[in-house]
Amino acid sequence: MNAHAAILPILIPFAAALLQLAGGRRGLPFQRNVGLGAALLGIIATAWLVQLADAGAMLVYALGNWTAPFGIVLAVDRLAAGMSLLTALLAGASLLYASGGFDSRGRHFHPLFQLQIMGIQGAFLTGDLFNLFVFFEVMLLASYALLAHGEGLARTRAGLAYVVLNLAGSALFLIALGLLYGTLGTLNLADVALRLQNPDHNIALARLAGALLIAVFALKAALLPLSFWLPHAYASAGAPVAALFVIMTKVGIVAILRVQAVAFAPAATMADLLDWLVPLALATLLFAALGALAATRLRYFAAWLVLVSAGTLLVVPSYAQAGITAAALYYLFQSTFVVAAFFLLAELIAERRGKVSDAIKPGPAFHAPWLALGFFLAAISVAGLPPLSGFLGKLMLLSAVRETPAGPAIWIISLTAGFLIMAALARAGSRLFWKHKSDTQPHATPTIAWQPAAAVLLLVAAGPLLALFARPVSDYAARAAVQLHTPGAYVNAVLGTNRHTIIRETRP
Numbered sequence: 001m002n003a004h005a006a007i008l009p010i011l012i013p014f015a016a017a018l019l020q021l022a023g024g025r026r027g028l029p030f031q032r033n034v035g036l037g038a039a040l041l042g043i044i045a046t047a048w049l050v051q052l053a054d055a056g057a058m059l060v061y062a063l064g065n066w067t068a069p070f071g072i073v074l075a076v077d078r079l080a081a082g083m084s085l086l087t088a089l090l091a092g093a094s095l096l097y098a099s100g101g102f103d104s105r106g107r108h109f110h111p112l113f114q115l116q117i118m119g120i121q122g123a124f125l126t127g128d129l130f131n132l133f134v135f136f137e138v139m140l141l142a143s144y145a146l147l148a149h150g151e152g153l154a155r156t157r158a159g160l161a162y163v164v165l166n167l168a169g170s171a172l173f174l175i176a177l178g179l180l181y182g183t184l185g186t187l188n189l190a191d192v193a194l195r196l197q198n199p200d201h202n203i204a205l206a207r208l209a210g211a212l213l214i215a216v217f218a219l220k221a222a223l224l225p226l227s228f229w230l231p232h233a234y235a236s237a238g239a240p241v242a243a244l245f246v247i248m249t250k251v252g253i254v255a256i257l258r259v260q261a262v263a264f265a266p267a268a269t270m271a272d273l274l275d276w277l278v279p280l281a282l283a284t285l286l287f288a289a290l291g292a293l294a295a296t297r298l299r300y301f302a303a304w305l306v307l308v309s310a311g312t313l314l315v316v317p318s319y320a321q322a323g324i325t326a327a328a329l330y331y332l333f334q335s336t337f338v339v340a341a342f343f344l345l346a347e348l349i350a351e352r353r354g355k356v357s358d359a360i361k362p363g364p365a366f367h368a369p370w371l372a373l374g375f376f377l378a379a380i381s382v383a384g385l386p387p388l389s390g391f392l393g394k395l396m397l398l399s400a401v402r403e404t405p406a407g408p409a410i411w412i413i414s415l416t417a418g419f420l421i422m423a424a425l426a427r428a429g430s431r432l433f434w435k436h437k438s439d440t441q442p443h444a445t446p447t448i449a450w451q452p453a454a455a456v457l458l459l460v461a462a463g464p465l466l467a468l469f470a471r472p473v474s475d476y477a478a479r480a481a482v483q484l485h486t487p488g489a490y491v492n493a494v495l496g497t498n499r500h501t502i503i504r505e506t507r508p
Contacts, residue, residue, distance in 0.1 A: 005052055006061035006074040008045040009084045009121040012038050017114035024108075031110040032099045038114060039092040046085040053081035054476065058493035060127070068127065068494045069188035075127030075494050078480035079329070083124040083254055086333060090247055090340055091117045093455045097344055098240035100451035105238070106149045116142035116244060123251045127494055129180070129187040129213070129263075132255065133173050136220070139248065140166050146241045147233065162233045165226075169219040176212035179205060190494035192263040193487055210264050214274070217259070220252030222310050223277075224284040231291060234303035239347035242302070243340035243459075249310045250332060256317045257325065262487045265320055274318045278406045282413045285311030289417035293424045298349060298358040301428060302342035305382055308417065309335040312397065319404055325481035327400040330466075330474050331393035337462035338381040338390065344456045345375055348448065349432060360428045362435040370453075372433045374460045379425040381463035384418050389466035394418070396474065 016038035020031045052059060059076040062068065076084075095113060103109040119139025126132050147159045181187055183205040184195045196206060222230040230249075234242050260274060288307030295301040309332075316328040346358050348371060356363030381390035394414065401410050466473055483489065 005049050006059045006076045010118055012042050013114040013117040017111040020111045035095050035110045039095050042088040043092055046088040050081045050085050053078045060493055069186050069191035073127040074125045077483050079484050080124050087120050093458045094240040094243040097452045097455035100449035112142045112145050127189050147237050161229050165229050169216050173216045176209045180209035189263045190491040193491050217252040217255040221249045223280055224287055231303040235299040239343050242343040246336055246340045253313050260317050261484050262490050277318045281311050281314035285417050286413050289420040293420045298346040302346055305339045322481040322485045324400040326478040327396035329477035331397050334389040334393045334466045337459050338378050341378045341459035360431050362431055377460050383422045388463045392470050
């Protein structure tokens, strides 16, 4: 039974989407119940997956019993299981928020949302580059429609740019896969690692294919200069859709880590090609911090925070060190929750300010102490102030990179970016909650349904909870990082011990 646990995070949303499409005539309540039930099952299944993966052994699931490298393989280590659980938790909170009324603004929201979850989960769990492409496309096709949910010219324009850029990325992805398959005769990550150590293969072509793959994943992760599309696209999306989109940049970051650590690191194929990530990542971080400072709407501010997180995390792949990766994983977990919370808070605040909406300027007074408290807690986390998890995550990461060649630059730019974000948060908080126009009529505030309120509470609570349970979470992240940087165990688990796998391990 444990062997089938690997496919449950993919199978559950897929079955839910089919059931919602088949029972579409039963109305929105039926689709909501199916979606929320699937979200709960997904959280239970991924929590079980984390428990199984943390026992030490890799879970390898061969669909149709076609073993690697010939069949479709899911390979679940601690990193994949942890990202799967993070996706399930974020998707559950986002779907709960949408069930408060957002899902009624267009057709087929719930099946598309489930397919989006399926694509994200598959991207984290697959052990094959071609199937990574397939899950990327499932994720992106669903996101195209979800971005336009609720209609509106701004969403249509943002959707067009988003579609064009991601289609270009998909075309480049296929070129890279074709080049790699033509060179090595395989796209299975474990088999790529094995064959790259064969001197008969053309390493130069494999390096080119790897560089193209990293470029595609950098586009998904919104690395500068490939990040100009993200703030407008995410700010134009509905709040629960944007909250789920937060993890899509993490798909690109984890893909870079996985390909670099498993497929290319054993043969030292990409070591020098990843050096350019550090300056571009720092440029992305500084650019995003300036964008957050200049943001005139809270939705755009939240979108810039996605780039802040991406720029911080993209420093990591250049250093194949388990300690740095472990700190980055803790930072990834907390930043995903807090940025998603900002998107939900932005919409709830906008609904209470009338025509001023989420503009960061004085508007009509409104009484919502719990929204102010939620904004305050989220602001502390995202600014990296003690005692919440944002401070712990940033401290862990900065401490881990201190001895690296780029350590001083990382410290200077990270602290500068943090100062700019604190200034932006102070300005936004004072104008949204404390400063009011005396000549503005109070806006009739609608009652908040329990679903959006509960969703915001759950995401905001992640900051204090991750600080409270920092030790077990960081310990799990450390074990996941050590396992990731031990590619020999991954290769042997996927290909089987009967294969003569000789893999040079990367020292943690």
